[in-house]
Amino acid sequence: MKKRTLFLILLTVMLISACTPQETTPEAEVKTDLTMGYTTEPEGLDPHRTAAASTFAVTNNIYDTLVGVTPDWQIVPRLAEKWVLSDDGMEITFALRDDVYFHNGRQMTAKDVEYSFNRLKDAESPRARDYINIVKIEVLSDYEIKFTTETLDVELLKSFVYPWAAVVPEEDVANLKTKPVGTGAFILEEWVPQQHLTLRRNDNYYGDEVKIETVKLVLIPDATSMMAGFQVGNLDIIPLTGDQVTMVEGNENFKVLSEPMNAVQIMSLNTKNQYLSNEKVRQAMAMAINKEEVIEASMFGYGAKIGSHLPPTSPDYFDTNNIIEYNPEKAKDLLKEAGYGDGFEIDMALPKNYQLHVDAGQVIADQLGKIGIDVNIQLIEWGTWLSEVYGEKNFETTVVGHTGRLDSYAFLSRYKSNSNDYISLTTGEVDELLDRALNELDEGKRKEIYKEIQIILANKLPAIYLQTPHTMFALQKNVEGMEIFPIDIYDFKEVYFTE
Incomplete structure (x- = not known):
């Protein structure tokens, strides 16, 4: 009788255990919020009114250009799907994408490109000298525009790559310095001068899906303080100085990205x-x-x-x-x-x-x-x-x-x-x-x-x-997709975290 009772108790315990939901180890969430240290405050966020590299490192992610450049110097389509050079090399015609919207919700057209380049060429633009050879801009249709030069410029296409050649909406130019409106992969969420600047993913972006949700750029002028923040994990990416390389090389938790600057x-x-x-x-x-x-x-x-x-x-x-x-x-x-x-x-x-x-x-x-x-x-x-x-x-x-x-x-x-x-x-x-x-x-x-x-x-x-x-960055080991370009920009579109 005692054996039978013991058997029934054990059977009951087994049945209860079988019916009880088993605890599972939750999958680790992959980070989507990037924090990067930087040393120099942007002069402003209007791409047509500054010559500061510290500005373009940021604005490249907010605005977009007709064409872009890859880390290996290849010119690639951006706002323009394709382009054609005339036989004499003095005209270039761009066919624009028809699915591009500004952060204010308005669709971008060739008239915005025309306005932006006329503004880039005006007397207030620090880059006007670079575009003086462009003497005529013609809107051919809503999504087609032609540029004509006064003399032959064999490098003309490259002048449309730089972050100051960004397309902006005329209705918002008065406030672009502090409230930028572009077509880029990120939207300015917050800028606290002398502290930090936060970008949020543009879910209406025309390009490939962006994996990072936010990018927080934290202003830390002191390199020692920045390194300390990186080593304890508060920063995911930091610019690296030569004397700091030995502090991260050989550490399995960090990696170094280094290329000669252009x-x-x-x-x-x-x-x-x-x-x-x-x-x-x-x-x-x-x-x-x-x-x-x-x-x-x-x-x-x-x-x-x-x-x-x-x-x-x-x-x-x-x-x-x-x-x-x-x-x-x-x-x-x-x-x-x-x-x-x-x-x-x-x-x-x-x-x-x-x-x-x-x-x-x-x-x-x-x-x-x-x-x-x-x-x-x-x-x-x-x-x-x-x-x-x-x-x-x-x-x-x-x-x-x-x-x-x-x-x-x-x-x-x-x-x-x-x-x-x-x-x-x-x-x-x-x-x-x-x-x-x-x-x-x-x-x-x-x-x-x-x-x-x-x-x-x-x-x-x-x-x-x-x-x-050299341009050098220190990255946490789970950061991927950060690249160094031949122009002085940061590009966060391809950056992501691994588990």
């Missing part, structure tokens, strides 16, 4: 200055600068020295490093020949938001001091640099980067004597060469022209050409 770091010289107008002085300064030391101090070796204003990433790059080499003793002799054997004082304005340029400037100041040139370093805000140095040309020397141009003409055209750029070669040696390059259809001949221009710049030195640094 950019140049230069020491710009105001050749209207009493001393800097003298070519021998400029050459002496170049001879006094040990570029390897500059690269080691500013990028911990993650850079390549240059002798002219094209980066090694450019297909037209020519190595001019041997034209004026490091030789401080010869530099002193040149200063004497120029009449400044006792040296002189000069100011150097450095944008304090960019540690790369501050570190390089400090090393250069020390090196120039050894040949008798006393450099007074002035650390200024990026906004002040843009208005005073770049805009008003109120400077003597500065160290800064020039980034992300796909064609050599766009990189080098600032050296035309009539460019009105903050640096230029006012004596006009490269004017005719640049005009020839713009009209030369033969790629080999065009390459030779650009070689000649680089040699002239390496000798005349309207600027001292320092390095092409």
Whole structure:
């Protein structure tokens, strides 16, 4: 009887267990909210009214352009589905998508493209000079538009790639600086100046599905604080400086993304200055600068020295490093020949938001001091640099980067004597060469022209050409899809998290 009772009890327990729902381990949720650290506040979010790379890194995700570029330099359709060049190369016609809507809900048409490029070309646009050759814009239909140039421009298509060539709605332009309205994959949700900026996925985006729901860009000017936030997992992506690479390399929880920039770091010289107008002085300064030391101090070796204003990433790059080499003793002799054997004082304005340029400037100041040139370093805000140095040309020397141009003409055209750029070669040696390059259809001949221009710049030195640094990011191990582009942008459309 006892055995039978025990059997019945065990059977009852088994039946109850079988009927009780079993606990299952829930699947881990995949993150959809990205947090990234950044060091420099956007100047504003109107793509037609700024020249700041810090702005375009953000606006590339809010606005869109007619065509885009891949990490391997291929031009691809964006707002335009296709395009046709005329036989003489002076007209380009774009066929637009008919499923594109602005963030305000209105459908985009060719009239918006016409308005945007006329605005990009007007007197208030810092990029107007880049589009002066476009003399006619014709709306052919709601989804077809034609651009005509005054002279042949063999690189015309590339000018439609850059983030400042974005299409905007006329009805919202008054507030684009703080309330941007574009057609891009993300919409501005919140911007708290000097703190953070949040983008939310545009669910009405015409392109492929975007996996990230929000992107929060947190302003952290101090690199040490940013690294600390990354290491404890508060940040998913951060820009990386050369001295920080060893802090993340080899750690299984992190990964490093690194590519040479399509950019140049230069020491710009105001050749209207009493001393800097003298070519021998400029050459002496170049001879006094040990570029390897500059690269080691500013990028911990993650850079390549240059002798002219094209980066090694450019297909037209020519190595001019041997034209004026490091030789401080010869530099002193040149200063004497120029009449400044006792040296002189000069100011150097450095944008304090960019540690790369501050570190390089400090090393250069020390090196120039050894040949008798006393450099007074002035650390200024990026906004002040843009208005005073770049805009008003109120400077003597500065160290800064020039980034992300796909064609050599766009990189080098600032050296035309009539460019009105903050640096230029006012004596006009490269004017005719640049005009020839713009009209030369033969790629080999065009390459030779650009070689000649680089040699002239390496000798005349309207600027001292320092390095092409690397772009580097640290990523948490579960972040995928982040890529480095040949123009200075962030693109979050393809970014996603793994489990």
